[in-house]
Amino acid sequence: MPESATRALDTFPRLLFYHAQVRGAKAAMREKDLGIWQSWTWADVADHVSAMACGLAEMGFKRGDNLAIIGDNRPRLYMMMTAVQCLGGVPVPLYQDAVGAEMLFVLQDAGVRFALAEDQEQVDKLLEIQDQVPTLEHIVYDDPRGMRHYTQPFIHDIEELMAMGKIHNRNHPDFLLAEVAKGAADDVSVMLYTSGTTGKPKGVCQTHNAFIASARGGAEFDRLTDAEDILSYLPMAWVGDHLFSFGQALVTGFTINCPESGDTVMTDLREIGPTYYFAPPRVFENLLTQVMIRMEDASAIKQKMFHYFMKVARRSGADILDGKPVGFGERLLYALGGLCVYGPLKNVLGMSRIRIAYTAGAAIGPDLFRFYRSIGINLKQLYGQTETCAYVCLQPDGQIKLDSVGMAAPGVELKIADNGEILVKGPMLLKGYYKRPDATAESINADGYFMTGDAGFFDDDGHLKIIDRAKDVGKLSNGAMFAPNYIENKLKFFQHIKEAVCFGHDRDMVCAFINIDVGAVGNWAERRGIAYSGYADLAGKTEVLGLIQECVEQINEQLVAEGMLADSQIHRFLVLHKELDPDDDELTRTRKVRRSFISEKYATLIDALYGGKPSQFIETEVKFEDGRRGKVSADLQIRDAKTLSVVKKAA
C-alpha cells in the first residue's frame, strides 16, 4: 500500500484526494471574510474541487483546454486550479493588476476557452477585450458583488457552476475518479507566463512531475510539515506563489491563508503569524522602512534602546542563529534584547512564529538581509526562475552567506558555461514554451541544460554567486566592466531610494535615474519642515536632491573600494518626476526595470545627462489605474556627484 500510494501521488489532484483522506479535518485554507477567518478543511476543499471540476465538465470543458485565472489570492481560485487539473486541463493564472490590453496577449496566445475572474473588475476587463479573444466561451466569477445586472448567458456565478457540478457528480459518481485516473505525471499542470522583461511573454509549461519534485525537494530540504502556516498574498501568476502556496501546500498538506484584501496584508500577517514565509526583497525593504520611520518618531529613550540592542544584534544575532559559538555575556545581552526589542518587533512585523523565510526575485541588500537575520528571523535566499519551478539554489540552514544564493537544491545539477552563464538540469525544468518550440530549443542546449541567462560563479564552498543578467553586463567605452543591476541594487539599498536605472554601456561614464521612496523621503522632509504637494514636487526639492546626492556619493566610495568596478562610479544623476510604474510599461509586473524601454522613453533626459546640461524639461504621458491617460511635466535638475579618482594599478 505505501509504495503504491506514493507512486499514485504523482499529480496534484491525487495529492488533494490523498490529503482529504488522511487529514480531512485539518484546515487546508483560510480566508478572512467580514473580519473573521473562515477555514476550509482538506475534505471541504476536495468537495469544492469535485463540484467545480464536474461543473466545468458539464459546461463542456475538455482535456487539454486552458482556463485563465485572474484575481487576488482567494481560496476558490486556488481550488479551481486543482479542479482544472482533475479534468486534464491547464490553469493559466494571470497577473490581477494587468490592464485588459496586457491580458489580451496571454489570452490569445493560450487560446483560453474558460476564464475564472475574481470579481466585477476582472470581468469588466475580460468583457472589454472579449471580441478579440474568439476562443473565450465562458466567464465564471467568484465574488457576486455588483454582478446582478450582467445578463450575458456566458457569465456564470461560481456557485452556479458548483451546483451544476454537484448534480453532475450525483448522476455520474465515477466520472471524476476516472478523469483523475487518466492524468499522468508528465502532463502539463500549469502554464505560467514569464513577465516579459524582454519581448512578448512566453507561456512556460510545467508538468505535475516538475512542480511536485521541486516542492518535495524544498520541503525535505527545510523539513516542512503539515503544521506550517503560510500567507498567500503574492500574485498567483508568479511562479513563487504557485510553488509555495499551491505546490508545497499540496505536497506537505500545510495551511494556506488568504488575506482579506491587498491593503490588509500587514494586519493579516500579524494575525496569522505564518511559520513559513516568502517575500521578494521589496516587501522586506518596505517593512524595514516602515519600522525605521516609526522609530524616528519614537521617544528618545525608546530610540536609544532600539539602537543599542540593534547594535548587539548586528554583532552576534546572526551567529547565534547559525549556531556559531558566541560568548555567554553576549548571549545574555542578546536574550535581554529579545525581550525588549527583537520580540516585540517581530510581533509587530507578524514574524514571531517564522521558522523559515525566503526571499528571491531580486538581489537583497546586505544590510537588509543582516537586519532580519540578526533579530532572529531565519531569512534565506534562493535563486531560480519560472522555467525551473522557482528554485535551483537554496541556502542551507547555518551556512548563510550574504552575497551568495546558496547551493544546488536537491536533484538539481548546476554548471557554469564558459561565458559565465549559469546552466541548470533536473526534473523541475520546463516541458517547453507554449507553442514556441523555437524558444524552447533556444533555451535548452544540446546536453539538456537550461540556459538561465544569468552570469555567476561558484565560490570556494560551492555556493553560487550571481553577478547580473549575462546580457546586461556591458562595457564602458574604456573597456571596464559595467554591471548596471549591481549598481542599481546598491542604490536601492538606501531607504530613500525606491528605484534606480543606470546607464553606461558604450559610454565614457555612468549616469543614473533615481526614484525616491515617497514614504521615507516624505517623512524625512516633514521632520525638516519642508512642505511638498506630491511626488513630483518632493522629487524636485533641492534638499531632496542633496539627500540623494549623499547616497550616490557613498556608492561611489564603495565602488572605488571594490576595485574592479571603480570606473562605474556615478558621475551625474537626476531624480525622476514620476514613479516608474508597470502601468506605463516602465517596470515589469514583478517590478523589474525595463531598461531599453526606459532609455527610449526618456532619451531626452539621457542626452541631457551626457550632454552636461544643468537641467532638462520633460513631459511624460502617464496611465492612471482606470486606464485613462494624463500628462505630467517637470523641469528636472541634473546633479554632478563627487567621484573619486581611480588609482590604476601598474600592470
Next chain:
Amino acid sequence: MNGRQIGDVILDLQNISLRFGGVKALTNISFDVREHEIRAIIGPNGAGKSSMLNVINGVYHPQEGRIAFHGEERRRMEPHMAAMQGISRTFQNIALFKGMTVLDNIMTGRITKMKANFIEQAFYFGRARREELEHRKKVEEVIDFLEIQHIRKTPVGRLPYGLQKRVELGRALAAEPTMLLLDEPMAGMNVEEKQDMCRFILDVNDQFGTTIVLIEHDMGVIMDISDRVVVLDYGKKIGDGTPDEVRNNEEVIRAYLGVGH
C-alpha cells in the same frame, strides 16, 4: 438605467418656508421624493440646500408648510425620530468621533437598533452580548461593502479626508436606512475619490434600494447619477425635473450654470 424600480412618493414637501428671524432661508418650496430614486438638490452657495436637508431630517422646523413621510403627515419632529423612521444622513463637514476607530464609529450607526438596557450593556451580558455580535456582523458587511477593511482599527482622525467621508457614509449605512441624506458627499475630493464615492452611492441605491437625497456642487456628478434634480436659488425653487430638463431650463441656466454673453 438598471433593474431598480422607482416607486411611489415617500416624502412629500408642500409649501415649506423657513425663517431665521428676518432671514428667509426657504420660501414656499414644494417637491417630492420617490421610493428608490436618487434625488439631487442643487443651487449656488446660500441657496438653502443644507437647510432643506435639515428640514427633512427634523433639525429645523419650518414655520409654514406640510411634510408627509410615507403618506403620514409629520408634526413637529426631532432628528432622533427621523433616525428611528429610517432616515440617515452625512454632513458637509465631517462629523465623526476623531479619536475612535473606524469600526467603533460605524458601530455608533447601529445605536437606534440596540435594545439592551444600560445595565446589560455595562456588564456585557444577556441581550447586550447577543446584540453586539449581530451588530458587529452588520458593521462588517458595511466595511466590506465600502472596501475599508484595511482601516478597520485605525482612529478616524488619522485618515485622509476622502476616507473619512467614506466612513461617514458607512455610519449612515449601518443604520440600514430607507432614506439616505448626503450633504455634499463629494466636496473637497479628488477625481478618483469622487469616482469611488459615485460608485458607492449608485451601489447603495442599487443593492439596498435605498432612496437617496443628495446635495452636490459638482454638476457633472449630479447629472450623471441622479434621477431627478431640484434647483434652489435664494431659498426659492427655480427648477425641478430630470437632469436633461433641468439642464435646458432657462431660469436654471441663468441662475446657476451661467449666462452666455
